[in-house]
Amino acid sequence: xxxxxxxxxxxxxxxxxxxxxxxxxxxxxxxxxxxxxxxxxxxxxxxxxxxxxxxxxxxxxxxxxxxxxxxxxxxxxxxxxxxxxxxxxxxxxxxxxxxxxxxxxxxxxxxxxxxxxxxxxxxxxxxxxxxxxxxxxxxxxxxxxxxxxxxxxxxxxxxxxxxxxxxxxxxxxxxxxxxxx
Amino acid sequence: xxxxxxxxxxxxxxxxxxxxxxxxxxxxxxxxxxxxxxxxxxxxxxxxxxxxxxxxxxxxxxxxxxxxxxxxxxxxxxxxxxxxxxxxxxxxxxxxxxxxxxxxxxxxxxxxxxxxxxxxxxxxxx
Numbered sequence: 514x515x516x517x518x519x520x521x522x523x524x525x526x527x528x529x530x531x532x533x534x535x536x537x538x539x540x541x542x543x544x545x546x547x548x549x550x551x552x553x554x555x556x557x558x559x560x561x562x563x564x565x566x567x568x569x570x571x572x573x574x575x576x577x578x579x580x581x582x583x584x585x586x587x588x589x590x591x592x593x594x595x596x597x598x599x600x601x602x603x604x605x606x607x608x609x610x611x612x613x614x615x616x617x618x619x620x621x622x623x624x625x626x627x628x629x630x631x632x633x634x635x636x637x638x639x640x641x642x643x644x645x646x647x648x649x650x651x652x653x654x655x656x657x658x659x660x661x662x663x664x665x666x667x668x669x670x671x672x673x674x675x676x677x678x679x680x681x682x683x684x685x686x687x688x689x690x691x692x693x694x
Numbered sequence: 695x696x697x698x699x700x701x702x703x704x705x706x707x708x709x710x711x712x713x714x715x716x717x718x719x720x721x722x723x724x725x726x727x728x729x730x731x732x733x734x735x736x737x738x739x740x741x742x743x744x745x746x747x748x749x750x751x752x753x754x755x756x757x758x759x760x761x762x763x764x765x766x767x768x769x770x771x772x773x774x775x776x777x778x779x780x781x782x783x784x785x786x787x788x789x790x791x792x793x794x795x796x797x798x799x800x801x802x803x804x805x806x807x808x809x810x811x812x813x814x815x816x817x818x819x820x
Contacts, residue, residue: 580802590723
């Protein structure tokens with residue numbers, strides 16, 4: 514009797530810790546920039562990125578609501594939504610992947626460099642990517658930052674000739690996620 | 695004399711093109727707070743509408759939502775565990791477990807957390 518009670522307590526504890534093995538955020542930040550020197554800045558920021566990291570497996574899922582990207586120039590924001598990213602048709606961008614060689618207990622102080630292998634879906638197109646990421650563990654948070662380049666052509670996003678010279682060919686993407694338990 | 699007149703007209707035209715061109719290129723962002731909401735509802739009902747009608751329900755529309763604050767963060771609140779609102783101003787006066795009404799812009803449905811997301815929120819009543 515005592516033994517079965519002990520076992521059930523152990524099972525309860527294990528399952529409780531399994532549930533708490535998720536680090537997440539609803540207010541992650543993504544900034545992208547495709548500026549060309551001496552032309553108007555092409556830059557937007559989204560501060561409501563959702564992401565969940567399973568610290569048991571290193572699996573990560575992220576979701577960006579495209580309408581949440583804010584530009585400095587209102588007209589640029591309209592064109593981005595209507596002509597390029599078509600946010601009425603494709604309101605979401607998602608990422609599903611796994612951080613390679615991830616182990617929460619093995620994280621050392623300071624920046625930890627890892628590779629994230631993930632499928633990114635944007636503008637209705639999915640592409641597999643290898644993204645370099647940096648993980649920094651603080652007291653209660655796990656901060657994930659990343660900087661990588663995307664090619665709009667890969668996602669069937671065409672930039673019309675008239676503005677081609679004013680928009681960079683490669684889009685620089687900066688990610689900052691403060692994941693907490 | 696006639697030449698002068700032509701020049702004058704040309705300058706007037708050019709400055710008009712410049713003025714309206716500039717106004718078009720650099721027009722203001724939407725002022726969500728000044729817009730009229732397309733719907734006034736509760737957090738629960740908005741979430742249900744999303745689940746029933748899909749992703750584009752109220753997308754990019756201004757909405758007024760009432761609900762109980764179930765979570766607060768630096769500049770965000772969650773209403774009835776179903777609507778997540780982001781503010782651009784300080785919201786430290788909003789207290790947990792109180793009933794509030796906010797106005798903001800719907801940016802879509804977050805499947806990961808099962809939340810409707812609102813940005814550019816302002817408080818109407820608390």
